[in-house]
Amino acid sequence: MAKGAVTPDFFATENLVGTFFNTVAFALLGVAFGSIAGFFLTLVFHHRAVKVFCAFIRAIHELFWALIFLQIFGLTPVTALLAIAIPYSGVFAKVYSEILEEADTAPLRTLHPETSRLSALLYARLPDSMPHILSYTLYRFECGLRSSAVLGFVGLPTIGYHLESAFAQGNYSEVSGLLILFYLVIASMRWWVRPKLLPVYLFVSMFAMRGGAEINWENGYRFFASDIVPHPVRVAENFDLTTMMGLLEWTRKLIMTQAYPGLLETIPLTMIALVCTGVFALATFPLISPLFFGARLRLAGHIFLVIIRSTPEYILAYIFLQLWGPSAIPAILALSLHNGAIIGHLIGRRTEKHELRQDSSTGLNLYAFETLPAVYPNFMAFLFYRWEIIMRETAILGILGIHTLGFYIDSSFSDMRFDRAFFLILITALLNIGIDWFSGFLRRRLRLRTTPDDGKS
Amino acid sequence: MLRGFALFLLLSTFSVEMANCAAFTFTAIPDEDETRLHSRFDKVASYLSQELGVEVKFVPVKSYSAAVTAFRNNQVQLAWFGGLSGVRARNLAPGSSAIAQGYEDQFFVTYFIANAKTGLKTSDELQKAIAGKTFTFGSKGSTSGRLMPEFHIRNLFNKAPDEVFSRVGFSGDHSRTIALVQSGAYDIGAVNFKVWENELKAGKIDESKVSIIWETPTYPDYQWTIRGDVAKTWGDGFTQKVQKALLDMNDPDLLASFPRKSFVKATNSDYEPILKVGKSIGLLD
Amino acid sequence: MFDLQNVTAGYGGKDVLHGVSIHIKKGERVSFIGKSGAGKTTLLQLMYDKNRSNTAIIPQDWGLVKSLSVFHNIYMGKLNEKPTWYNIANLIHPMAGEVEPVREIACKLGLEEKLFTPVGSLSGGQKLRTAIGRAFYRSGSVLLADEPVSAVDDHQSREVLQYVNDTFETVVLSMHDVDLALEYSDRIIGLKDGQVVVDTPTRGIKKSDLDKLYLN
Numbered sequence: 001m002a003k004g005a006v007t008p009d010f011f012a013t014e015n016l017v018g019t020f021f022n023t024v025a026f027a028l029l030g031v032a033f034g035s036i037a038g039f040f041l042t043l044v045f046h047h048r049a050v051k052v053f054c055a056f057i058r059a060i061h062e063l064f065w066a067l068i069f070l071q072i073f074g075l076t077p078v079t080a081l082l083a084i085a086i087p088y089s090g091v092f093a094k095v096y097s098e099i100l101e102e103a104d105t106a107p108l109r110t111l112h113p114e115t116s117r118l119s120a121l122l123y124a125r126l127p128d129s130m131p132h133i134l135s136y137t138l139y140r141f142e143c144g145l146r147s148s149a150v151l152g153f154v155g156l157p158t159i160g161y162h163l164e165s166a167f168a169q170g171n172y173s174e175v176s177g178l179l180i181l182f183y184l185v186i187a188s189m190r191w192w193v194r195p196k197l198l199p200v201y202l203f204v205s206m207f208a209m210r211g212g213a214e215i216n217w218e219n220g221y222r223f224f225a226s227d228i229v230p231h232p233v234r235v236a237e238n239f240d241l242t243t244m245m246g247l248l249e250w251t252r253k254l255i256m257t258q259a260y261p262g263l264l265e266t267i268p269l270t271m272i273a274l275v276c277t278g279v280f281a282l283a284t285f286p287l288i289s290p291l292f293f294g295a296r297l298r299l300a301g302h303i304f305l306v307i308i309r310s311t312p313e314y315i316l317a318y319i320f321l322q323l324w325g326p327s328a329i330p331a332i333l334a335l336s337l338h339n340g341a342i343i344g345h346l347i348g349r350r351t352e353k354h355e356l357r358q359d360s361s362t363g364l365n366l367y368a369f370e371t372l373p374a375v376y377p378n379f380m381a382f383l384f385y386r387w388e389i390i391m392r393e394t395a396i397l398g399i400l401g402i403h404t405l406g407f408y409i410d411s412s413f414s415d416m417r418f419d420r421a422f423f424l425i426l427i428t429a430l431l432n433i434g435i436d437w438f439s440g441f442l443r444r445r446l447r448l449r450t451t452p453d454d455g456k457s
Numbered sequence: 458m459l460r461g462f463a464l465f466l467l468l469s470t471f472s473v474e475m476a477n478c479a480a481f482t483f484t485a486i487p488d489e490d491e492t493r494l495h496s497r498f499d500k501v502a503s504y505l506s507q508e509l510g511v512e513v514k515f516v517p518v519k520s521y522s523a524a525v526t527a528f529r530n531n532q533v534q535l536a537w538f539g540g541l542s543g544v545r546a547r548n549l550a551p552g553s554s555a556i557a558q559g560y561e562d563q564f565f566v567t568y569f570i571a572n573a574k575t576g577l578k579t580s581d582e583l584q585k586a587i588a589g590k591t592f593t594f595g596s597k598g599s600t601s602g603r604l605m606p607e608f609h610i611r612n613l614f615n616k617a618p619d620e621v622f623s624r625v626g627f628s629g630d631h632s633r634t635i636a637l638v639q640s641g642a643y644d645i646g647a648v649n650f651k652v653w654e655n656e657l658k659a660g661k662i663d664e665s666k667v668s669i670i671w672e673t674p675t676y677p678d679y680q681w682t683i684r685g686d687v688a689k690t691w692g693d694g695f696t697q698k699v700q701k702a703l704l705d706m707n708d709p710d711l712l713a714s715f716p717r718k719s720f721v722k723a724t725n726s727d728y729e730p731i732l733k734v735g736k737s738i739g740l741l742d
Numbered sequence: 743m744f745d746l747q748n749v750t751a752g753y754g755g756k757d758v759l760h761g762v763s764i765h766i767k768k769g770e771r772v773s774f775i776g777k778s779g780a781g782k783t784t785l786l787q788l789m790y791d792k793n794r795s796n797t798a799i800i801p802q803d804w805g806l807v808k809s810l811s812v813f814h815n816i817y818m819g820k821l822n823e824k825p826t827w828y829n830i831a832n833l834i835h836p837m838a839g840e841v842e843p844v845r846e847i848a849c850k851l852g853l854e855e856k857l858f859t860p861v862g863s864l865s866g867g868q869k870l871r872t873a874i875g876r877a878f879y880r881s882g883s884v885l886l887a888d889e890p891v892s893a894v895d896d897h898q899s900r901e902v903l904q905y906v907n908d909t910f911e912t913v914v915l916s917m918h919d920v921d922l923a924l925e926y927s928d929r930i931i932g933l934k935d936g937q938v939v940v941d942t943p944t945r946g947i948k949k950s951d952l953d954k955l956y957l958n
Contacts, residue, residue, distance in 0.1 A: 414520065
């Protein structure tokens with residue numbers, strides 16, 4: 001494997017250009033639609049029902065959405081587009097609302113009270129929040145590229161598709177070739193993502209995707225009206241007491257044999273990964289901090305963190321699983337490295353603004369007595385933000401064979417038992433909403449704040 | 458801006474073509490080497506196209522269930538399924554039928570393989586000594602890598618695999634099962650005998666590290682299944698034409714894609730045993 | 743016009759105004775004076791809240807949208823009169839029919855050349871005049887302004903206050919500069935610790951008469 005990593009093969013993949021084109025196009029369209037839908041949701045985000053709805057759709061991982069839409073639209077671009085756009089719109093709605101809430105309210109108060117909500121938002125709030133919103137959207141586009149790549153693991157034609165095959169066959173040169181190209185795409189974003197070019201990109205993406213847009217509504221209807229209806233109800237002639245008992249037994253069995261063991265694996269895994277994420281972040285942020293290292297070493301630190309955080313945790317976990325076989329360790333390591341690198345990067349950036357006294361200490365003393373206390377509240381806030389994300393990812397790592405909730409969901413999909421899959425997905429969603437709420441509660445309680453463009457995803 | 462546009466137009470022409478409803482489309486479950494699926498099966502597509510006189514396309518899928526879903530949703534009309542996935546597909550798409558199976562599929566077997574460090578030797582029956590070891594199946598939806606081995610394990614121990622072994626995994630496909638047992642990541646695995654023989658021939662197996670410890674009784678496995686409504690689009694007798702084309706396939710190069718010696722006739726009832734086993738261990742409702 | 747009877751108000755459980763009663767008639771020019779924290783802002787906001795549909799306000803720091811142009815900031819005064827889709831269209835491309843009345847106001851305020859410049863890049867005086875333009879476009883007759891001239895120089899202050907007195911029928915200001923308040927208002931209301939302690943016509947009042955407002 002190490003040999004493969006240093007001898008990358010860039011041309012071993014079938015249809016390489018098309019693969020990268022698809023990866024970028026799915027991300028671009030998914031994020032664009034998610035951002036537009038998220039913006040409209042922002043207009044009504046003050047309704048409690050909308051908040052809950054958004055929390056729900058973003059609590060379900062892209063891969064689970066993809067598995068659902070595969071049943072309806074098959075392996076088409078529509079599946080990829082929706083799998084990204086739906087959870088992202090929930091995230092956008094929340095973050096956009098937060099950004100707009102933090103905007104200066106003075107202009108809004110000068111308006112006539114009968115001004116429509118939308119006009120007021122567009123004139124008095126949005127313009128001055130726009131830079132913030134744009135930079136957040138751009139950050140999410142980077143996430144979108146990772147999501148799009150990972151969708152390949154369930155068969156959509158993005159780089160994850162070929163990564164998985166190459167891994168399975170042990171073609172590690174192809175793996176490293178693909179990953180290096182993927183890092184380059186992400187690292188070069190600032191040169192090719194230009195607001196003026198976006199309409200062109202979107203148009204070309206839409207144009208290229210048009211072939212797959214035939215939608216069969218029958219499949220959709222069948223999925224919602226029959227496939228996900230619990231088996232005892234689906235096969236019953238009418239809804240009577242026997243059916244009711246059958247349904248209860250079905251639910252009980254599902255909870256006892258799948259949901260409960262899944263939770264028992266998912267929650268400790270999340271907590272351990274969260275702690276390790278914190279440790280890794282605290283250990284790595286000095287690498288990019290001017291308080292500790294000179295420019296050249298910092299550049300190396302930046303490259304190190306960029307590589308780790310640009311590799312989707314799903315792919316990291318996959319690599320570690322190949323190395324050490326299936327256990328919780330690869331999952332914990334993958335989650336901690338990826339999320340730790342993100343937090344380490346954000347905290348390291350924060351320290352750039354710290355001014356040192358003339359007589360300040362150096363090295364370990366500087367770290368322990370001056371830097372760490374200064375960044376600590378920030379660090380805790382970021383960590384709480386990532387909590388929910390780590391939980392989402394923990395569930396999804398089940399697809400790789402670790403017995404989290406995702407394992408049972410994937411098994412249900414394999415068995416073509418969509419009723420069970422759907423029930424288990426609902427449970428993961430509720431778990432995520434619970435964590436999201438709890439971490440928000442803790443942050444408010446401890447008065448931890450970050451600026452809205454940081455750390456949330 | 459204009460240059461960017463031109464570049465992207467150029468790129469878009471390379472983009473993967475999506476399933477087109479006009480073409481007769483088929484897929485195959487991904488049970489071994491998934492790379493170069495296109496190169497392997499496009500040859501089969503052009504053979505079928507020539508024999509049938511219609512446009513034929515191959516779409517690759519990533520999992521057994523994706524193959525079944527595509528078949529059920531009429532995104533593919535013909536599929537090379539395993540025993541279990543075929544039964545599932547025919548249940549979900551009423552009217553569809555098995556039309557051909559590989560010569561070898563009439564008496565298919567699964568090999569239980571073990572890493573040398575376990576000290577397990579070849580035997581005529583499944584040994585109780587496998588209990589407590591680590592074990593890997595192939596794909597969750599595989600007949601030879603999941604259904605049949607699980608059936609025999611349950612038969613012997615009267616317990617679920619989870620309770621028999623210290624750890625149970627799903628490697629994803631047969632090639633990976635062999636690799637994982639050979640490397641020692643798992644002690645024991647269950648693998649499709651055709652894939653084992655194929656990899657042995659290709660020199661990928663080190664027999665000092667991994668060997669066969671038991672061979673299951675025979676059962677019917679892989680088969681070609683076609684949807685019942687193909688006549689509506691491609692005319693009466695289309696199913697028979699497809700069946701003939703498959704049975705007539707004798708180019709070793711094409712057959713190596715499966716890999717089978719030849720194809721013989723098959724019917725839905727050939728797969729009754731699979732249905733029964735599936736129900737008995739709770740994989741089918 | 744404004745009629746408050748024995749009003750008590752405050753934020754977060756802490757009262758800022760205690761039993762304030764004020765009556766202001768149409769056509770009056772009133773200045774609120776007093777130390778910071780005396781309740782001037784709260785009183786202005788309260789008066790605004792009770793008459794939002796026919797009153798314009800200029801809050802402290804003027805409440806402008808910095809990334810929008812002078813035109814858009816002024817146009818904002820009448821968003822309620824146009825359908826939303828029309829406002830959106832105007833945001834993207836200002837229409838001639840809307841630009842004309844706004845340009846007229848901008849001309850009088852000496853902002854004609856800056857009509858399509860983002861407000862963020864204007865000088866303090868120009869920003870203030872934009873805010874006045876918006877208030878005028880919005881109500882045309884009643885203006886509440888919270889320390890409008892505290893951030894501009896004396897010369898500009900006088901110019902702007904003169905303009906305000908010439909264009910608006912009713913003007914209520916809160917002022918930290920007592921000289922300017924005496925010069926440009928015809929009634930002074932002095933606040934101390936949330937209560938009205940002075941309410942008098944400007945005529946015949948000397949600055950020293952108001953010193954008690956600023957003593958502890």
